[in-house]
Amino acid sequence: MPVSTRSQIKTDPDQTDPNQNPLRNPHHGLKEKMKALTLLYEQQKQSLKNPLEPPPQPPRFSSHPSVELSAGKRGGEKKEQTNVMKEKNSAVTRTYVLPQPPTYNAKENVEAGGGDRIVGFSCPRKAVVSTTVARKLSLGAQLEGRGGIGPKNLQEMDRVCLESKQNGESGGGSRILVFVRLRPMGKKEREIGARCCVRIVNRRDVYLTEFATENDYLRLKRLRGRHFTFDASFPESTTQLEVYSTTTAELVEAVLEGRNGSVFCYGATGAGKTYTMLGTVENPGVMVLAIKDLFNKIRQRSCDGNHVVHLSYLEVYNETVRDLLSPGRPLVLREDKQGIVAAGLTQYRAYSTDEVMALLQQGNQNRTTEPTRANETSSRSHAILQVMVEYHAKDASNNIVNRVGKLSLIDLAGSERALATDQRTLRSLEGANINKSLLALSSCINALVEGKKHIPFRNSKLTQLLKDSLGGACNTVMIANISPSNHSFGETQNTLHWADRAKEIRTKACEANEEIMQVPESGTDQAKLLLELQKENRDLRVQLARQQQKLLTVQAQSLAANSSPTPSSISSLLSPPPSSAQPNEKRKPRSTFMGGNCFTPESKKRGAEETVKELRNTVKALQMEIERMRKDHSLQIKQKDDFIRDISRKGAKSAGVGGSGAEGLKRVVTRASLRPKEKKEGELKSPNHRFLSPAPTAKKRSFWDITTANSPSLLTLNGRKTRSHVINDPPAAPSMLLQPGFARQKTETLKH
Numbered sequence: 001m002p003v004s005t006r007s008q009i010k011t012d013p014d015q016t017d018p019n020q021n022p023l024r025n026p027h028h029g030l031k032e033k034m035k036a037l038t039l040l041y042e043q044q045k046q047s048l049k050n051p052l053e054p055p056p057q058p059p060r061f062s063s064h065p066s067v068e069l070s071a072g073k074r075g076g077e078k079k080e081q082t083n084v085m086k087e088k089n090s091a092v093t094r095t096y097v098l099p100q101p102p103t104y105n106a107k108e109n110v111e112a113g114g115g116d117r118i119v120g121f122s123c124p125r126k127a128v129v130s131t132t133v134a135r136k137l138s139l140g141a142q143l144e145g146r147g148g149i150g151p152k153n154l155q156e157m158d159r160v161c162l163e164s165k166q167n168g169e170s171g172g173g174s175r176i177l178v179f180v181r182l183r184p185m186g187k188k189e190r191e192i193g194a195r196c197c198v199r200i201v202n203r204r205d206v207y208l209t210e211f212a213t214e215n216d217y218l219r220l221k222r223l224r225g226r227h228f229t230f231d232a233s234f235p236e237s238t239t240q241l242e243v244y245s246t247t248t249a250e251l252v253e254a255v256l257e258g259r260n261g262s263v264f265c266y267g268a269t270g271a272g273k274t275y276t277m278l279g280t281v282e283n284p285g286v287m288v289l290a291i292k293d294l295f296n297k298i299r300q301r302s303c304d305g306n307h308v309v310h311l312s313y314l315e316v317y318n319e320t321v322r323d324l325l326s327p328g329r330p331l332v333l334r335e336d337k338q339g340i341v342a343a344g345l346t347q348y349r350a351y352s353t354d355e356v357m358a359l360l361q362q363g364n365q366n367r368t369t370e371p372t373r374a375n376e377t378s379s380r381s382h383a384i385l386q387v388m389v390e391y392h393a394k395d396a397s398n399n400i401v402n403r404v405g406k407l408s409l410i411d412l413a414g415s416e417r418a419l420a421t422d423q424r425t426l427r428s429l430e431g432a433n434i435n436k437s438l439l440a441l442s443s444c445i446n447a448l449v450e451g452k453k454h455i456p457f458r459n460s461k462l463t464q465l466l467k468d469s470l471g472g473a474c475n476t477v478m479i480a481n482i483s484p485s486n487h488s489f490g491e492t493q494n495t496l497h498w499a500d501r502a503k504e505i506r507t508k509a510c511e512a513n514e515e516i517m518q519v520p521e522s523g524t525d526q527a528k529l530l531l532e533l534q535k536e537n538r539d540l541r542v543q544l545a546r547q548q549q550k551l552l553t554v555q556a557q558s559l560a561a562n563s564s565p566t567p568s569s570i571s572s573l574l575s576p577p578p579s580s581a582q583p584n585e586k587r588k589p590r591s592t593f594m595g596g597n598c599f600t601p602e603s604k605k606r607g608a609e610e611t612v613k614e615l616r617n618t619v620k621a622l623q624m625e626i627e628r629m630r631k632d633h634s635l636q637i638k639q640k641d642d643f644i645r646d647i648s649r650k651g652a653k654s655a656g657v658g659g660s661g662a663e664g665l666k667r668v669v670t671r672a673s674l675r676p677k678e679k680k681e682g683e684l685k686s687p688n689h690r691f692l693s694p695a696p697t698a699k700k701r702s703f704w705d706i707t708t709a710n711s712p713s714l715l716t717l718n719g720r721k722t723r724s725h726v727i728n729d730p731p732a733a734p735s736m737l738l739q740p741g742f743a744r745q746k747t748e749t750l751k752h
């Protein structure tokens with residue numbers, strides 16, 4: 001993202017000309033200013049020494065310049081603010097903000113009197129409550145008392161709502177919550193004598209100061225600093241658990257209520273994004289803590305297997321989307337009426353925290369990381385972990401409740417300067433792509449903030465994937481990671497600038513994806529039958545998808561056989577692809593039929609053309625067979641659909657006749673379409689349903705939803721054979737490789 005280098009404070013003691021209008025000459029009266037600054041600095045030091053005194057609250061800059069001309073007009077504001085200097089002369093009143101003295105001290109960024117946990121802030125307790133303001137509005141009051149997070153009573157809720165209205169947060173949607181996390185100074189940084197240029201005060205305010213160096217003649221003796229305020233800011237001593245509980249715990253709760261949530265880490269390379277998201281074995285990050293918390297909460301709520309958790313993990317590397325759990329061909333993003341879909345993305349059904357941890361580890365091994373000059377384990381890709389929680393159950397009144405919530409946890413690659421990382425070609429290409437996507441992200445943020453009609457989500461894969469999080473019905477949290485080192489001043493300023501801007505984004509109102517269907521007593525059996533039929537219907541669709549995948553495999557194999565014309569191999573065409581995929585297989589070509597024995601002497605004798613003809617005939621026959629099967633399945637599905645509709649209609653009629661009221665069958669909430677209960681008791685232990693379709697009837701699908709466009713992948717994961725499959729999609733168009741022109745080219749090559 002472009003670096004904003006606007007200067008907020010400029011003081012120069014050498015310039016003195018008190019007679020000039022300060023509006024015209026920014027260097028005017030600098031000696032006086034310096035004196036006043038020194039005075040204020042002393043005052044501030046005094047006030048800091050006295051912990052009982054409330055910390056100073058400087059006004060936030062809304063725009064450039066640092067000179068705030070309207071300061072004198074604000075009658076309601078406190079007259080004396082220790083770190084605000086007002087200069088009056090006959091013409092104008094000028095206000096200067098003095099950044100906190102930036103000397104590196106590990107204790108400096110720890111709030112005075114602060115405990116171990118963020119929730120225990122002393123003065124900023126109010127600030128923490130206000131961080132939940134926007135979220136509370138969208139989550140509604142039903143979270144009250146569930147996880148201990150949020151207002152404790154209705155009065156508190158009223159106060160919070162009032163506060164948010166005053167902040168201009170009324171309306172349907174909620175504001176993106178923005179948090180800043182400062183990482184500790186690294187060993188290398190200390191070795192080269194880096195100084196801390198960031199100071200966090202009150203766990204909300206971030207003061208950034210640029211030091212003038214002796215060689216910097218242009219800015220010699222000038223101070224440059226900026227002040228930002230966020231929903232919460234975490235000093236370097238903040239633990240992973242504190243970060244999780246302040247930023248994400250509430251979203252997990254909301255996901256269980258059927259809402260969507262997103263958390264993404266943004267910042268320069270080496271600023272601590274991956275540490276925050278993933279963490280280490282000793283200090284697990286947000287992803288791990290969220291998964292643990294999710295399963296704990298599910299266990300507390302229901303032991304009857306009413307919750308189903310699906311998981312997908314993908315990365316965007318060099319503008320290609322890859323499945324981290326089933327590495328293979330790049331995935332294609334498609335946009336349909338249900339949202340952005342990554343075609344062929346595998347969804348794993350997860351049964352326990354341990355299982356998810358293993359999958360996460362697996363995915364991370366597949367993730368693209370390379371050492372750069374700025375970070376030894378630099379993530380070269382944007383990674384997105386998505387967890388979908390479905391809930392199907394009958395409530396006390398025998399109504400069927402279907403609910404789907406999605407949580408996206410996103411670790412972005414670091415924004416970077418080419419020189420700061422590496423100049424070797426591949427690294428710089430990666431860097432360019434990372435910057436391209438982050439630039440696209442900044443354009444989207446700008447457009448969203450400015451309320452433009454067209455938001456350029458399509459400019460990059462990343463923004464396409466983040467469309468739901470930024471512009472959809474979603475509770476979104478941004479964690480901006482920053483480094484304390486003065487050598488990273490530019491990057492830190494850039495990160496804070498965009499984080500500050502992101503605060504203004506409002507997402508759409510996030511309602512629960514929930515549906516409740518009331519079933520009268522007499523209709524219970526019919527409802528059961530309905531669910532069973534829907535399940536059968538889905539199974540048939542799976543079969544259909546498999547057949548289509550087989551067809552694709554056969555087509556691809558026939559193409560391969562153009563160069564390896566051994567007809568005997570055709571007999572094995574219908575067998576699934578090898579299941580020997582290993583985690584580190586990503587960089588290697590997949591061991592498929594394509595890698596067979598090409599150009600045998602036998603094939604040369606026969607003549608390539610003849611073989612191709614033969615194979616084409618075989619493919620044609622197989623295609624016809626598949627088409628026939630497809631038609632059969634479609635017919636069966638149609639029949640089932642009709643039958644289901646029939647039963648529903650009959651059920652509705654009988655409810656009306658039965659006198660329990662026509663309202664008895666009326667849909668109470670119809671945010672999402674009816675989702676069938678897809679498993680029976682004890683299913684938690686069965687691994688057979690690991691790869692289920694992601695909520696085929698959910699109102700809005702997201703990018704991790706499974707589709708058919710990609711080839712099937714039969715893989716070995718954690719010792720288990722797994723297969724991604726597809727349910728709802730129409731037959732995919734034949735691959736480019738199968739176009740007649742391409743085949744002709746191949747034949748000609750063979751002739752030569």
Ligand SMILES: Nc1ncnc2c1ncn2[C@@H]1O[C@H](COP(=O)(O)OP(=O)(O)OP(=O)(O)O)[C@@H](O)[C@H]1O
Pocket residue numbers: 182183184186236267268269270271272273274275276375377378379380412413414415481
């Ligand atoms: N809060 C923290 N506490 C302790 N160490 C941290 C913290 N944040 C980051 N680090 C350390 O800083 C280094 C860089 O962090 P990390 O890899 O998370 O950066 P990044 O922003 O993900 O970089 P990139 O974008 O290049 O992947 C790591 O060695 C990490 O352990």
